[in-house]
Amino acid sequence: MTTMENRPVPGGHGAAAVAGTAPATHTAGGTDIRTSEPMLRLVWTDAVTGAKGYLVVHTLVSGLATGGTRMRAGCTMQEVEDLARGMAAKTATFDLPVGGAKGGIDFDPKDPRAIDVLERFCQAMRPWLDAHWVTAEDLGVPQHLIDEVFDRLGLGQSYHAAISRAPHPDRTLRRVQAGLSAPVPGGLLLGDVIGGYGVAQACLGAAGAWGWDETTTTVAIQGIGTMGGGAAFYLHEAGMRVVAVADAAGTLYRPEGFDVPELLELRDAYGEIDRSRLPEGVQQLARDAVLSVEADILVPAAISYAVTPDNAADVTAKLVVEAANSATTPEAEAMLAARRIPVIPDFVANAGAAAWAWWLLLGQVDADPATSFHRLRTEMQSRVAMLLGEWIADEVPLRHTAWRLASANREAAAASPGSTASTASTGEALVIP
Numbered sequence: 001m002t003t004m005e006n007r008p009v010p011g012g013h014g015a016a017a018v019a020g021t022a023p024a025t026h027t028a029g030g031t032d033i034r035t036s037e038p039m040l041r042l043v044w045t046d047a048v049t050g051a052k053g054y055l056v057v058h059t060l061v062s063g064l065a066t067g068g069t070r071m072r073a074g075c076t077m078q079e080v081e082d083l084a085r086g087m088a089a090k091t092a093t094f095d096l097p098v099g100g101a102k103g104g105i106d107f108d109p110k111d112p113r114a115i116d117v118l119e120r121f122c123q124a125m126r127p128w129l130d131a132h133w134v135t136a137e138d139l140g141v142p143q144h145l146i147d148e149v150f151d152r153l154g155l156g157q158s159y160h161a162a163i164s165r166a167p168h169p170d171r172t173l174r175r176v177q178a179g180l181s182a183p184v185p186g187g188l189l190l191g192d193v194i195g196g197y198g199v200a201q202a203c204l205g206a207a208g209a210w211g212w213d214e215t216t217t218t219v220a221i222q223g224i225g226t227m228g229g230g231a232a233f234y235l236h237e238a239g240m241r242v243v244a245v246a247d248a249a250g251t252l253y254r255p256e257g258f259d260v261p262e263l264l265e266l267r268d269a270y271g272e273i274d275r276s277r278l279p280e281g282v283q284q285l286a287r288d289a290v291l292s293v294e295a296d297i298l299v300p301a302a303i304s305y306a307v308t309p310d311n312a313a314d315v316t317a318k319l320v321v322e323a324a325n326s327a328t329t330p331e332a333e334a335m336l337a338a339r340r341i342p343v344i345p346d347f348v349a350n351a352g353a354a355a356w357a358w359w360l361l362l363g364q365v366d367a368d369p370a371t372s373f374h375r376l377r378t379e380m381q382s383r384v385a386m387l388l389g390e391w392i393a394d395e396v397p398l399r400h401t402a403w404r405l406a407s408a409n410r411e412a413a414a415a416s417p418g419s420t421a422s423t424a425s426t427g428e429a430l431v432i433p
């Protein structure tokens with residue numbers, strides 16, 4: 001059985017505070033993820049730049065928690081805590097045998113010192129990264145960068161805490177890397193597009209539940225980076241018309257729809273589109289215009305708190321699909337619900353990347369993209385159909401139904417002896433092949 005002692009976290013180049021006891025499974029305050037207290041909050045101060053870094057472990061399951069590390073100027077403990085809770089909800093919704101965590105660093109990712117700050121943060125968090133916290137890319141921290149830092153620290157790859165449990169870690173690492181870097185159509189890698197593919201499947205599942213014709217369904221997407229770009233690609237491939245996309249520089253609108261692969265060719269490393277090479281017939285609008293252009297589905301895939309009480313009344317879409325975390329404020333969501341516009345919550349719609357990473361780690365999908373796409377399509381569409389079923393019948397907000405599902409999954413995992421779910425909850429034997 002995996003347990004952790006109550007041990008201080010070494011400071012690396014900075015100082016970390018607050019270490020907690022960590023039994024194999026820990027959900028402080030019960031299985032209701034919405035209200036339970038996170039099991040651990042850590043604050044780190046970088047001795048070189050003064051940057052603050054945060055780790056919140058919301059829940060440990062099988063002695064493990066999963067969640068990316070973000071870097072942005074202004075990142076706060078509260079933000080990281082909300083995101084860790086969201087991760088706990090994602091892993092529970094998709095019945096994964098791990099809990100939720102998140103890392104965040106308050107620093108500009110474009111600063112040339114960013115990689116060294118990230119390295120010092122990871123060094124300070126090392127006891128967690130070594131044994132319990134599986135991290136990955138997030139806002140401002142691409143996967144290749146965090147992997148480079150793990151490599152520098154001799155930890156191999158950011159999934160180290162899980163991979164090190166395998167009987168043959170080198171073999172497992174090779175298998176996982178093969179999955180992450182499997183090429184997919186469009187010249188991208190499976191690990192880069194899978195989250196966006198999941199968002200697209202949430203949209204397609206909703207269209208299916210309502211009986212919409214895909215070829216006449218229109219979509220507006222805020223953000224055209226990893227998540228927004230992937231979603232746009234697979235929605236376009238499925239026949240939907242992507243009529244508006246926004247990046248940090250503004251909204252691009254083309255009522256007859258974009259040739260998405262052609263548009264993605266114009267992106268730079270930060271997910272911004274080169275305006276000097278835009279195709280014919282593209283209107284350039286204000287950045288937030290993407291939220292109110294005429295489209296059946298709105299996909300916020302950039303910033304948190306994109307849809308607020310100030311702009312919720314301008315949303316014309318019939319459905320909002322949250323690719324970004326906390327894309328809709330609770331007040332805005334209530335305003336949308338009053339207009340009968342449902343929101344597929346972040347911890348369902350954008351959980352594809354996290355769920356898939358664990359299926360890959362557990363050997364349930366491989367480097368053949370078709371296996372991964374099939375699994376994610378099936379799992380995402382069935383959940384969306386269930387959530388929308390309750391909305392259509394009784395107008396139950398999708399988020400409420402999804403929270404219920406997440407808590408029910410965790411309770412079932414804790415209660416069923418001998419099942420995979422039960423080993424997940426006891427932490428006895430999570431097998432990483």
Ligand SMILES: NC(=O)c1ccc[n+]([C@@H]2O[C@H](COP(=O)([O-])OP(=O)(O)OC[C@H]3O[C@@H](n4cnc5c(N)ncnc54)[C@H](O)[C@@H]3O)[C@@H](O)[C@H]2O)c1
Pocket residue numbers: 137138139140195222223224225226227228246247248249270271272287301302303304323324325350351353
């Ligand atoms: N990458 C993942 O695996 C993943 C998984 C789950 C959730 N998310 C969430 O999805 C969101 C986007 O993440 P990403 O990895 O795609 O980021 P990214 O950095 O790859 O892309 C961000 C995109 O948003 C645009 N953007 C930034 N500010 C904007 C603004 N104010 N208005 C319009 N566009 C703006 C950027 O120009 C870029 O196109 C974040 O909230 C992230 O936490 C990401």
